[in-house]
Amino acid sequence: MTSTSTSSTSSSTASTTTTGGMVFQLPTGTDEIHVVPLEGKGVGRSDAHLRLWQEEGVFGSAIKNETAPTVIKQRNAPRPKRERRETDMLKSENGMRVRERPVARVANITVQVLIGLSGLWWLVWILFFGTNFINFWAGIEYVLFATAELLNYVFGIVYFLNFCYPVSRRWRSLDALTPPFTARPTVSALIFHYGEDVDDTRRTINGCMRVDTMGSQIKFNIFVCDDGYFTAIKDKKAPAAPQPGYMARITMWFTSCFSWMCSCCRPSAAAAGAGGAGAAGGANSETQHLLANQRSTGGTTTTGATTTTAASLLPPGLADNPGSINNAGDDVDFVDGHQHLVDDDDEDLYARDGPVAPSGEIRPSAAGAAGQGDAGGELHRSASGSSLSGSTTGSVGVQMREREVLAFARERKLEPSPLGREMIEALREEMADYFLAVHKLVVDIGYTVQLTKEEDLVRPDCAQASVRYTFKPCQPVSVPYPTLHLVARIKPAPPRTHHHKAGNANNVIFNERLEGKYVLLLDNDMKPKPDVLTRMLPWFYDYVSDRCAYHPNRSVAFAQAPQHFTWDTVGPEDILCGRNSIFFSAIQRGRDGFDSCAFAGTNAIFRLEALRAVQGLPYESLTEDALLGMNLLDAGYSSVYVEDKLVVGTAPTTVAAAMQQRKRWCKGSIEILLLKLGWGNPSAIEWGAGGRPEPERVARPANPVRRSIFQAFFKVDTMVYPVTGSTALLYMLVALIFAISGDVRCCCCCCCINTSPVSISMLTMVWFGLVL
Amino acid sequence: MLYTFLPYYMLKILANLISYAGAVRGDDVWRAQEVWFSYAWVSFLGTLEALSGSTGWGLTGGAARTNNLEWFNIGAVAVLSASIIVRFVMFLFSSSSLMNLGAIFFASTIVVQLWPMVSLSLYERIVNRQLDPDNIEELQRIEIPNYLIYAAAIIVGIVMSETMTTAGGSANM
Numbered sequence: 011m012t013s014t015s016t017s018s019t020s021s022s023t024a025s026t027t028t029t030g031g032m033v034f035q036l037p038t039g040t041d042e043i044h045v046v047p048l049e050g051k052g053v054g055r056s057d058a059h060l061r062l063w064q065e066e067g068v069f070g071s072a073i074k075n076e077t078a079p080t081v082i083k084q085r086n087a088p089r090p091k092r093e094r095r096e097t098d099m100l101k102s103e104n105g106m107r108v109r110e111r112p113v114a115r116v117a118n119i120t121v122q123v124l125i126g127l128s129g130l131w132w133l134v135w136i137l138f139f140g141t142n143f144i145n146f147w148a149g150i151e152y153v154l155f156a157t158a159e160l161l162n163y164v165f166g167i168v169y170f171l172n173f174c175y176p177v178s179r180r181w182r183s184l185d186a187l188t189p190p191f192t193a194r195p196t197v198s199a200l201i202f203h204y205g206e207d208v209d210d211t212r213r214t215i216n217g218c219m220r221v222d223t224m225g226s227q228i229k230f231n232i233f234v235c236d237d238g239y240f241t242a243i244k245d246k247k248a249p250a251a252p253q254p255g256y257m258a259r260i261t262m263w264f265t266s267c268f269s270w271m272c273s274c275c276r277p278s279a280a281a282a283g284a285g286g287a288g289a290a291g292g293a294n295s296e297t298q299h300l301l302a303n304q305r306s307t308g309g310t311t312t313t314g315a316t317t318t319t320a321a322s323l324l325p326p327g328l329a330d331n332p333g334s335i336n337n338a339g340d341d342v343d344f345v346d347g348h349q350h351l352v353d354d355d356d357e358d359l360y361a362r363d364g365p366v367a368p369s370g371e372i373r374p375s376a377a378g379a380a381g382q383g384d385a386g387g388e389l390h391r392s393a394s395g396s397s398l399s400g401s402t403t404g405s406v407g408v409q410m411r412e413r414e415v416l417a418f419a420r421e422r423k424l425e426p427s428p429l430g431r432e433m434i435e436a437l438r439e440e441m442a443d444y445f446l447a448v449h450k451l452v453v454d455i456g457y458t459v460q461l462t463k464e465e466d467l468v469r470p471d472c473a474q475a476s477v478r479y480t481f482k483p484c485q486p487v488s489v490p491y492p493t494l495h496l497v498a499r500i501k502p503a504p505p506r507t508h509h510h511k512a513g514n515a516n517n518v519i520f521n522e523r524l525e526g527k528y529v530l531l532l533d534n535d536m537k538p539k540p541d542v543l544t545r546m547l548p549w550f551y552d553y554v555s556d557r558c559a560y561h562p563n564r565s566v567a568f569a570q571a572p573q574h575f576t577w578d579t580v581g582p583e584d585i586l587c588g589r590n591s592i593f594f595s596a597i598q599r600g601r602d603g604f605d606s607c608a609f610a611g612t613n614a615i616f617r618l619e620a621l622r623a624v625q626g627l628p629y630e631s632l633t634e635d636a637l638l639g640m641n642l643l644d645a646g647y648s649s650v651y652v653e654d655k656l657v658v659g660t661a662p663t664t665v666a667a668a669m670q671q672r673k674r675w676c677k678g679s680i681e682i683l684l685l686k687l688g689w690g691n692p693s694a695i696e697w698g699a700g701g702r703p704e705p706e707r708v709a710r711p712a713n714p715v716r717r718s719i720f721q722a723f724f725k726v727d728t729m730v731y732p733v734t735g736s737t738a739l740l741y742m743l744v745a746l747i748f749a750i751s752g753d754v755r756c757c758c759c760c761c762c763i764n765t766s767p768v769s770i771s772m773l774t775m776v777w778f779g780l781v782l
Numbered sequence: 783m784l785y786t787f788l789p790y791y792m793l794k795i796l797a798n799l800i801s802y803a804g805a806v807r808g809d810d811v812w813r814a815q816e817v818w819f820s821y822a823w824v825s826f827l828g829t830l831e832a833l834s835g836s837t838g839w840g841l842t843g844g845a846a847r848t849n850n851l852e853w854f855n856i857g858a859v860a861v862l863s864a865s866i867i868v869r870f871v872m873f874l875f876s877s878s879s880l881m882n883l884g885a886i887f888f889a890s891t892i893v894v895q896l897w898p899m900v901s902l903s904l905y906e907r908i909v910n911r912q913l914d915p916d917n918i919e920e921l922q923r924i925e926i927p928n929y930l931i932y933a934a935a936i937i938v939g940i941v942m943s944e945t946m947t948t949a950g951g952s953a954n955m
Binding site: 595738 | 786787789793794796797800801802803805809810811814816817818819821822824825826827828829832835846847848849851852862865866869884885886889892899903921923
C-alpha cells in the first residue's frame, strides 16, 4: 500500500490480525511498512482508533482523508517485542562486523580498475582527437565539456573507492548481551538550538526524556544548548514601532490589570483556605517539597537555615504573590516553573500565567512505589550538598538568583530572547509531562540558575560566560529521571566570532565541565528513539573473556547512526533529496569497512575523552562535523556506523532552506580543503583560567597502512564534492549554449548529431550518468 | 566514441549497480542525479564564498520560504524551455533538422532534471504566497497532468512525422 492510503481504500488491503482486529499498512519511513492495528468498528470508518506504540509525525500525512482517524497517543504503551538475534559480544567475532557480499566487493574493485583505464582512454581521446575550435561557441563548449569530463574522471575514481569494502554491523543491544552488561556509563545528550521552532526541539527533548536507560543503569543527562537564548538589547533610542491607538492601549492596560489581579488573587484565595504552610525542615530538598504549598499559600516560610522570602524577588505590587524561594544561605534562587520572565526595562518582573497546577499531588506508580532508581538519591544529594541543583556534572559555576544572572547579562547588553523564554517554559512542561506520562506523577517543575563567569572558563574562545538552568521537580520523587539542563552562553563580544554550533558545543563540553563517558550529539529536530543508547553503546565496549567483563574499547571515538526523516518532511518523492540515501546507505557502509565512517553532524555518540583529546569541535569550517570526524580519524581513533533507525528528524521542506543547507555544506567542505592545503585560517584555541584539561594518555594502535590510504581518499571525497557539483553546472552551460546557439560542432555533439537523434539523447543521458 | 566513451560509460553503470545493489533504491539514485543539477548553482556559490573567505552560517531552520538562490534554476528552465520551442519551430522549417533535434533532446533532458525542484519553487511563489501561514502546504509542486504531456507528445510526433514525410517526399521529387 502506498503512502496515499486512505481509510476509504483500506478495505483492499485490510487483513485480519491474530486478535481479530483490522490492520492498516502504512509506510512510516523510507522503505518500511508498519502494520498498525485498527481497533475500529470497521474498515473505512473514520472513527477508528489507531494505537501506536510511539508517536510519529508520519502518520498524519500517510492518511489523507477529510475524516482522518483519531490518533490516540499512548506514550507509555508497551513497546513491541524486539527482535533478538546474535547478541554475544565475543572477540572471536572480529570486531563485531559482518562483511558484506565478498563477491560483489571483488567485482566492484575489478570494475573500478577498468573504469580507471577506460576513462583514461576516453580523456586521451577528448584531449587529443576530439578538439574543435572551429568557432567561438564550439571552442567554449569544448573547453567546458573537457573540463567537466576531466574533473568527473578524477573525482569519480575517488568516489568509487567509497564502495570497496562495505560492511554492516550486527544487531546488538546493551540490554540483551550475554553475559549481561553491568557497567554504569554516563551519557550526556547535547541538543543544539538556535532560532528554530521550539516545538521541534520539544519533540527532541520528549524523545530524550523517554530514552531507555535500562532502569537507570545508564546515567542520562540532557543539555539543551540554546544559542539563541540571549539576544542583544534593542536600542531604546531607535525608532519605536508604531504605537497602538488610544482605545487599544486602554484595552491593553485593562487586560494587563485584569491578568495581574487574577494571578495574585488566586493564591491569596488559596492562602485563605489553606492558611500558612508552616515551618519545615531546613534541608533544601524539603524546601523544594514545600514549594508547591508555598506558592499556594503566598506566605513566608522560615526553615531551619533557609529563609523563604519569595516576595523579595517580586516587584512591588506582586509581593503577595510569591513564587520563588530564596535560599539566602546558599544564594540560590529556585524559581517556580509556573512563573516566567516578562520583558521589562529595568526590573525582572515575575508574573503568573495559567492556573496553578495541583501541587503536591503525587500518585506513585508501581515503579515509583517500588522505589526504583536513584532519583531519590539525586534529591538527597542535593539536600546534603551545598547546592540545590543536584547537578551531576562538574561545573564550577555559581548558583545565583536569576535576576542577578540576567543583570550580569544586561551589563553586556544582552537579555533573554522571547524564543529563549519560550524554551524555558517548554522544558519545564516537557519534564512535567514526562513525570505524568511515564511515572504517573503530577509534579511541579522548577529550575535553578547557575553562572560560570569568565575567570572559571576553560575555553574563553567560545563564551564570555555560561548560564545553566537545571530543571527539577519541586517535590522529592522516588523514581529515576534524566536530568534536564538548558545552557546558554554569553557569546564573545564582537569582533570576536562565536563559532556557531562548534562554539556552542565546546561551551558545554569545556566550560560547563561536562562529565561522564559519552556524549550524544543531536540537532534540535532529531528525535531519538528509546533504544538509541542501548543500540549504540555496545560498540564502545569489548568483551574480555579472560576477565569475563566488558571493557571500553578506547579506540572507538564515535558511533554514528543514520539520519531518518519523518514522512511529512521528505514526502513520497523526496524531491529535495533530504534522505540522502546514497550517503547514508552506501557511502557510510563503505567507509565503515575501514572503521572510518563520517560524522554527519547529529545522531552520534562520542567518547568524551576522544572529543577532549582533539580539543573539541573545530572552528575552521562551517561543516565542523566533517572536520571533527577527520580530526578524530587522524588522531588514530576509529568510528562505527550503526545503520539502524534510531533517530527520526525533520528535513528542510522548502527549496530555499534546502539550498541554504547545501550551500553551507559546500562552503564548509571547501574550507576544510583550504585548511588541509594550508591556505585556511586555523582558529586559535584559547585556554582560560579554568584550567586546561590534561591530554589523553591512551596508547592507540597506529592506523594500518591500508586504512590510512583509504581514509585519505575519503577525506578528499568529502572535501571536493562541491566541485563535482560545479561540474554539473558546466554541463548545464554546455546544454544552454547548445540550445541557444545551435551551432555545435563540439567533438561529442558532432558525432552524435551525425549519427542519429537517438544517440543524441543517449549522449545526454550518458553525461548525466557521470554523476552516478 | 564507440570504442572510447561507451566502454567507460558502461563500466560506470556497472559499478553503480554493484555499489548500490541492495542498499539504495533506484528512485533515490535518480533523485540524487536530479539534485546534482538542481544544487549545482548553490554548490558553485558555496565554493566561491569559501574561496573568498566570507563567513556566514545560513540558518536552515529559520530561513525564509523563498530565496533568490532559486531563481537560477527557474531561469535555466525558462530559457531552456523557450529554446526547445524555438528549436522545434526551426526543426520544422530548417534544413539542419538533426542539429535542432539534438538541441531539443539536450535541453529537454536538462529541463526534466531541474523541473521537480523548480516546480516546488514555483508553487511556493505562486500558490503558497497567497495563503495564510497556517494554511501553507509543504512540499507541494506544480504538476503538469500526464494527459497533457501525452497529448503534447502526440501532437509533436504527428507534426514531426508529417514534416519529415513532406521533406522526404520533396527530396524524392
